[in-house]
Amino acid sequence: MPELPEVETIARGLNQRIAGDVIESIWLGSKPEPLKSSASEIAAALQARKIAAVRRSGKHIVFDLESAENKTSNAQWIVHLGMTGSLLVCTPDAGREKHTHAVLQLVSGRELRFVDPRRFGRLSVIEKFAAPGAEPLEISSENFAALFRGRKTPIKSALLNQRLLSGVGNIYADEALFRAGIRPRRRAASLTRDDLRKLHQTLKRVLKEAIRLGGSSISNYVDSNGDEGYFQIKHRVYGREGKPCLVCKTPIKRIVIAGRSSHYCPKCQR
């Protein structure tokens, strides 16, 4: 499930491989497409455009487009991978995977394919994309703390709220809360200044380390090269229900908060 580190890994890989390439033609699958913009709108916006750069914003992948001749037309192609979406660069003769929803033929002779079995992913075209929430790696400690002021919702839910913070998903929320020693059900507003400073620190540390390791490969996640990430071996609570806490040996608990599974150590987290 691509969260910030996975999306960052994918965007960096794509930028390295296809920045500067030009979109020759576009194929969009039939039936209910996972499109936010209409198919014709997307096709028109991509046709004959140069991919100037590929980058990440929150959990979104942003393709900066340029008209191939004059460098106008600054539209952006936005891809959200949802749970199971992937973007693959391959040759045209590579077998087309089931659940392939979009294929861009590139002037270099390669193809960029969007594959998403569960169809939670979304494609759209927009003039200037701006993720609603703050980037956890860029926001200041004070502004980070201010996000949670007065919020009665559990800190876990607040971390997942993309309007507040962009890019944090279930894995990294659980891992950051464990490292900060904070229980996921704590009301966001009840966290002290120290709690929040610690939480921001651990969140940044976890995200950076995960980026360094290429993300967490669970449920088939691979980057645009087909390579797996390695942060999953660093998970201390996520997916470890019943297993001993790596710090104190207490069995890790799993509870459901707002429909999301949440893992924590009842002794280390208060």
Added chain:
DNA sequence: ACTATTTCCTGGATGC
């Protein structure tokens, strides 16, 4: 204005 719950979707795991 907030917060909580439901819905979308498919493949893999589980149970009988």
Added chain:
DNA sequence: TGCATCCAGGAAATAG
């Protein structure tokens, strides 16, 4: 072995 059921979860929609 086969079939039904459950579960995973990001974010939008809906309900409270």
